[in-house]
Amino acid sequence: MVHFVGAGPGAPDLITLRGAExxxxxxxxxxxxxxxxxxxxxLARPDCAVxxxxxxxxxxxxxxxFQAEAEGKITVRLHTGDPCLYGAIREQMDALxxxxxxxxxxxxxSSFCGAAAALGAEYTLPGVSQSVIITRLAGRTPVPEAExxxxxxKHGASMALFLSSGMLEQVQAELLQGxxxxxxxxxxxxxxxxxxxxxVRCTVGTLAxxxxxxxxxxxxxxxxxxxxxxxxxxxxxxxxxxxTEFRKGTP
Ligand code: SAH
Numbered sequence: 001m002v003h004f005v006g007a008g009p010g011a012p013d014l015i016t017l018r019g020a021e022x023x024x025x026x027x028x029x030x031x032x033x034x035x036x037x038x039x040x041x042x043l044a045r046p047d048c049a050v051x052x053x054x055x056x057x058x059x060x061x062x063x064x065x066f067q068a069e070a071e072g073k074i075t076v077r078l079h080t081g082d083p084c085l086y087g088a089i090r091e092q093m094d095a096l097x098x099x100x101x102x103x104x105x106x107x108x109x110s111s112f113c114g115a116a117a118a119l120g121a122e123y124t125l126p127g128v129s130q131s132v133i134i135t136r137l138a139g140r141t142p143v144p145e146a147e148x149x150x151x152x153x154k155h156g157a158s159m160a161l162f163l164s165s166g167m168l169e170q171v172q173a174e175l176l177q178g179x180x181x182x183x184x185x186x187x188x189x190x191x192x193x194x195x196x197x198x199x200v201r202c203t204v205g206t207l208a209x210x211x212x213x214x215x216x217x218x219x220x221x222x223x224x225x226x227x228x229x230x231x232x233x234x235x236x237x238x239x240x241x242x243x244t245e246f247r248k249g250t251p
Pocket of ligand 1: 009079080081084085086087110111112164189190191193194218219221
C-alpha cells in the first residue's frame, strides 16, 4: 500500500493527524526533499528507509514503491503542502493503478493557505474578490497558452502564484497587462510557516524590486490582489439583518 501524504507548508506540526499517523507506521518514506521540512521526518520510525525524491526520477520513485510493495511494506510518499497542487501525483497514481497497487491520498495544508495565515489575509473578501486564481508563470515548464498570466490577470481576482518568484520582472509585466495596476497590493511570502519565514508587502509595480531587495528567488509565493489592501464590505453571513438557515435576521 502506498499513502500519498501532504506534509504541510513547513512547520512540522502542520501535518494532519492522519498524515502523522501514517508517517509513524511507514516502512519506507519517499519525501520531496526540495521543500518538505526534514523535521517532519522525525515522526518516522528509526528503522524506516528514507528516500529524497528531489534526487530521483519518476522511474526511480516507482521502483522504490514497487520493491516495497513486493516486500509487503507500507510506503508513504510525502509531498509538500497538499499533494494536489504541482505534486506530480497523477503520473505516480496511474503507474500504481497499472500494477494494481492500492494507494490513498491524505491532504495537507497548502502553502497558499500558510502564506495567507502569515499575512493574516483572507483571499475572498466581500466586495473585493470571491475567487482565487492559483497559477504559475510559464518558465522551463510550460503553461497552456489559454492560461497565460496576462490573460488570467484580466479578472483582477485574488491570485496566488507558485513556482514564479525567480521570475518577478516577467510576473510584474504580465500582471500589469491585466486588471491590476502598479498600486494593486501584492506580497511575497518566503518559506511560509518555517522558522525563517519572511513576508514582504509591496505592490504589483514594486514586485520585482521587492524580490531583489529581499533576495527572494525561490520557496516563495507571490500573492496579488485587493484582498491585501484595506477596503472590503462586511459579510452578509454575520450581518444581523440577514436571515440564514441557522439564524433569523432582525430588520
Ligand atoms: N504542493 C505544494 C506546492 C508545490 S510547488 C503546496 O501545496 O504548497 C512548489 C512551490 O510551492 C514553490 O516554488 C513555492 O512557490 C511554493 N511553496 C511551497 N512551500 C512554500 C512555503 N512554505 N512558503 C512559500 N511558498 C511555498
